[in-house]
Structures are given as C-alpha cells and as structure tokens.
Amino acid sequence: MIDDLFLLHEVVFPEYLNIKEKLVYAFYAIILLFIFVKTIKVIKTTEFVILLSAIGFFALSIVSDIGDHSYAISRLEDVFKIVGVATWFTYFIRLCMREVNSIVRLSSAN
Template identity: 40%
Template sequence: MTFFSLNRCISYKLLLCLYLPAGVLLLTVLLASVHMDIPLAMFTRDPADITHTSPFLGVVSNICILLWCASAAICFFSFFVLRKTGANSAAIFFLFSGLLTSMLMLDDLFLLHERIFPEYLHWRQRYIYLSYVSIVLVYLTAFRHIIFKNNFLLLALALGFFFLSVAVDCMATKMETLVLDYHLFEDGFKLFGLASWLGYFGEKSLYMMFRPDG
C-alpha cells in the first residue's frame, strides 16, 4: 500500500475529531496564559518538574485519574459497539455511564469541588456533594432495570468506598488531630472505589456484549 492510498483510507472526519480538540486545548491554554499572566509552562509541564520535587508527586492521585479514564473509555466504546448491534437500551446505559464517569473524572482531575467551585464560584462544598449525589441517584433510578438485573456487587462496593472517602474528606479537620496521615484513608478509599468502578463496568461491558438484553 502506497502512502497516497494509505492517506485516502484515513477519514478527514477522524483527523478532525483527533486534532481539533487538541488544537482548541492549546489555543485555550495560550489565551489563559496571556489573560491571567501565568507562564505558559505552568499549563504544559509536569507538576513535579515545575516544583522540582519527587517524580512520585501525586502518584496515587494520577493512578486514580487513569482508572477514571479507563472506565470512561470502556463505557464509550461499549456505547458505540452496542449501538451498532441495535441494543439501544444497553447503549444508552453505557453512554450515560461514560458521561457520569467523565464528570467525576474532571472533578477529580481539576479539583472542581475542592478548589474551583468554592473559590471562584463561591459554591459551598455541601451543595456540590448534594448535586453529585442527586445525579448518581437519578442515574441509578433511571437504569435500575439494567444495573440490578445481574451482578452489581462491584458497583455497590464502589459507591460504598466513595462514600467513605467523602466522609473522611468532610471530617478532615477533626481527623487531622485524631488520625495521622488521614489522607491514606481518604485517598485509599477512593482508590478502592475506583478499582471497583472499573471492574464493574469492565465486567458489565463483556456481559452485555454477548447478552445485550442483560
């Protein structure tokens, strides 16, 4: 296959989907750097490199983001595959699961409920948590016929671990004087929750690929 024939095999729509978001991101970063008078390197370089600290800076947090991302990727991939097979209800389930996972991933990645919303929008954390809980409850209610039709233990464990992580976060001020390194519990519960979340959607995806009515 020559270069030109290979080039014709590449969809221009695919290239647009791949490179347009990347270009928009770089342009946004450039504009933010100029407008906020922040060095461009602060947006693009690795935090450990910028702060000249250990390369293991935030390693557990970074792994958590990877688990969020992997879960979202599984959900969106399953959505496209199941939509092609005509399993619409299953496809919609994975679409909204992917959107929910992406929302939580962005919150975790950019510290939305911890820094951005409270400091820049002046939203109280209790209301942010309440909003997220409401969204999760609506999601569980809307797709209960799919979620509870077969094994949902991993999802229940994931939600339980997330609840414990949030509980530790809410009691952080008190726990700091009672428990040394309480972050181990807060972030540890989140890590176990994400492992369960990824396991649930990975298993659910495999199950519904072969039994889209399940």
C-alpha cells in the same frame, strides 16, 4: 474523575464560584440518584453488588474528605477513592465482558 482532575469541589466551586463543598457533594448525590432511578431495571440484571461496593468506597472517601484533614485521614481518603475506582472499573469491565460474550454466543449460534 473530572472533579478530582480539576479540583472542582475543593477549589473551583468554593473559591471562584462561592459554592460550598457540601452543596457540590449534594448535587453529585442527586445526579447519582437520578441515574440509578432511570437505570434500576438494567442494574438489577447485573452484578450490582460490585457497583454498590464502589459507591460505598466513594462515599467513605467523601466522608473522610469532609472531616479532619490530617495526613493519615488524607491518605485514607485516597485509599477509599482508589478502591472505589478499582471496583467501579471491575463492575464495568465485567458488564462489558458479559455483553460481548452474549453477542459472540448469538453470532456463533447463527
């Protein structure tokens, strides 16, 4: 979200820091992979299919951003991004609800 808000991969990195957009995406992918490797045990205990769907939609957004920049493709990129955000949000809300419910069950059992 910070990247989109401040146009980091589109303006800041390429125009002010001379870092190509594809390199920024590669860096983001490496960070994502590192986080996944470090948290895979926890992720496996969750509804990770929702998370994978979100990542898939974000990937589609990136692919459509790299290619043709016509109006239709630009709108498609936005749709993929919005659906990615919605599924990502859904994943974390469901995860938070699961954790809150387990705490409530533990406290009511005592």
